[in-house]
Amino acid sequence: MALxxxxxxxxxxxxxxxxxxxFRQSSDLMAQGDLGGALDLLGKVPPPAAGxxxxxxxxxxxxxxxxxxxxxxxxxxxxxxxxxxxxxxxxSEARNFVAALEQQLKPGWHTVLSDTLRFLPxxxxxxLMTLLLVLCTMLVSPLGGLLIALGRIxxxxxxxxxxxxxxxxxxxxxxxxxxxxxxxxxxxxxITLAPFTAAVIGLGLNYSAYLGExxxxxxxxxxxxxxxxxxxxxxxxxxxxxxxxxxxxxxxxMPPVGNEFIALIKDTALVSTIxxxxxxxxxxxxxxxxxxxxxxxxxxxxxxxxxxxFTFIFEKIEYRAGIYEQR
Amino acid sequence: xxxxxxxxxxxxxxxxxxxxxxxxxxxNLEVSAGEKLxxxxxxxxxxxxxxxxxxxxxxxxEGAIIFEGREVGYVMSKGKRHLGHPRAISALRAEIGxxxxxxxxxxxxxxxxxxxxGPLTVQGKSADxxxxxxxxxxVKVGLxxxxxxxxxxxxxxxxxxxxxxxxxxxxxxxxxxxxxxxALDPELVGEVFDTIHTLADEGMTMIIVTHHMGFxxxxxxxxIFMESGNFLAQGTPEELFSAGQDNERIRGFLxxxx
Numbered sequence: 001m002a003l004x005x006x007x008x009x010x011x012x013x014x015x016x017x018x019x020x021x022x023f024r025q026s027s028d029l030m031a032q033g034d035l036g037g038a039l040d041l042l043g044k045v046p047p048p049a050a051g052x053x054x055x056x057x058x059x060x061x062x063x064x065x066x067x068x069x070x071x072x073x074x075x076x077x078x079x080x081x082x083x084x085x086x087x088x089x090x091x092s093e094a095r096n097f098v099a100a101l102e103q104q105l106k107p108g109w110h111t112v113l114s115d116t117l118r119f120l121p122x123x124x125x126x127x128l129m130t131l132l133l134v135l136c137t138m139l140v141s142p143l144g145g146l147l148i149a150l151g152r153i154x155x156x157x158x159x160x161x162x163x164x165x166x167x168x169x170x171x172x173x174x175x176x177x178x179x180x181x182x183x184x185x186x187x188x189x190x191i192t193l194a195p196f197t198a199a200v201i202g203l204g205l206n207y208s209a210y211l212g213e214x215x216x217x218x219x220x221x222x223x224x225x226x227x228x229x230x231x232x233x234x235x236x237x238x239x240x241x242x243x244x245x246x247x248x249x250x251x252x253x254m255p256p257v258g259n260e261f262i263a264l265i266k267d268t269a270l271v272s273t274i275x276x277x278x279x280x281x282x283x284x285x286x287x288x289x290x291x292x293x294x295x296x297x298x299x300x301x302x303x304x305x306x307x308x309x310f311t312f313i314f315e316k317i318e319y320r321a322g323i324y325e326q327r
Numbered sequence: 328x329x330x331x332x333x334x335x336x337x338x339x340x341x342x343x344x345x346x347x348x349x350x351x352x353x354x355n356l357e358v359s360a361g362e363k364l365x366x367x368x369x370x371x372x373x374x375x376x377x378x379x380x381x382x383x384x385x386x387x388x389e390g391a392i393i394f395e396g397r398e399v400g401y402v403m404s405k406g407k408r409h410l411g412h413p414r415a416i417s418a419l420r421a422e423i424g425x426x427x428x429x430x431x432x433x434x435x436x437x438x439x440x441x442x443x444x445g446p447l448t449v450q451g452k453s454a455d456x457x458x459x460x461x462x463x464x465x466v467k468v469g470l471x472x473x474x475x476x477x478x479x480x481x482x483x484x485x486x487x488x489x490x491x492x493x494x495x496x497x498x499x500x501x502x503x504x505x506x507x508x509x510a511l512d513p514e515l516v517g518e519v520f521d522t523i524h525t526l527a528d529e530g531m532t533m534i535i536v537t538h539h540m541g542f543x544x545x546x547x548x549x550x551i552f553m554e555s556g557n558f559l560a561q562g563t564p565e566e567l568f569s570a571g572q573d574n575e576r577i578r579g580f581l582x583x584x585x
Contacts, residue, residue: 223431225427225429225431226431228384228427229425229427229431229490230433231417232384232420232423232424232425232427233420233421233424233449234417234420234421234422234449234450235417235449236413236417237413239449243444243448244444247435248433248434248435324434324435324477325434
């Protein structure tokens, strides 16, 4: 190494400069990890005299700039680029590199802000689709869950068996698989669904199964005396369920159902796999196009905003549903 | 059906078994309109089960329930007895009021809502009609000032009086009281007792299962002592509580209570 250095120092003494050899030497030094040595060598390439070939000079300074940028010395890297630009103001490689370096030198929030403004429209569109999916599923799954719960506690064997099967199947297989089956599998049975329909059916069935078990538990946790009291004033089973038992489950249902719906907001990301462009897919597309992590961070923020809003709403509903328990 | 001597309720050979235990063992009973019947006896003697069997909250294995001269509750098919059609059962229960030891008020409804619920949902009356019936019933039990509060804010005695009003709102022909004062603090027993007493004075037919001897002494036409699913003795309060009573078991039971 010391030998190499000596030899390198002797470089300028040569009358005709062997540029190819010089670049090879600097590459070797870089490969050995001696970036400082490589920089020294590159710095020895003189600016071209009038009429002289400029390729070696430009290459040497740009290579130096890349090494300096990699060493986290953007100021020196910019200086190297400026040497080139002084002689060749139109050199696009140097200009782009300076622009990129200056972006790095700018305060971070500035870039983040401009990226945010750039990405927000498509992310907002995706978020709206996510919200629509969530609302549709929130409409469908409590009804489905109630039916499954009532079916499960029914004394009619085939009904309770069927509802047991639904819960067993949809809780026991991955949601992703269910979505694939509905969107990609059903067409082979002659049923072709639009992505949105398939997504709502998949999410709806899956969440109905989960909510079914939650609702069943809540119904069975209501004191048996309530059913007897309802029957004693002459109510049928259906009237007792509708007027007495089910309304009392609302407060107990809110915490676990709120949990499920928070999970649902995030689970909608899975439908990006069946050709739906929602928040996750929109963020993913931006990330792949610009290779910019800001898009993903923004998606995270939007998910957090959505879950926060829903958490807040559920807390309010829980409070209101239980108002009669307060003394 | 409306003949004066026909009993309002007639029980024939009522038998209820829980697995190997016979809770009610071939009970026969007639209750005439306006009669106040009090059933006493140790815990587990089958008194509550018998009461619950009358409005079909408990399904019996044998026997017949005859209400206003017609047999109710059960049908025979393929040589086996089954509970009858749910509508018929609900219709019977609508004519028989029941008050539970633990009140079982509907906690999510206001006091007024609780009392309105029967007329509104079961009898299909309009909200205005149901509200006016419920208001009358709350006046009767002395709780009209509590109409808009939720049951959670009431004392035990108040809860039980609301439960009585809820049953009365259906204009029942028979009232069943299943230990109506057993879950109450001693100082709250009086108000519930008074409410039931008023009802008795108005001529309501009632069967009361209780450990509270005041009911037996003060308002019973007939007292039945029940043990191990059987009627051990019955008679007027004077007969049963007289010093001359010679049954050792009844004496022992009463001595413990009195």
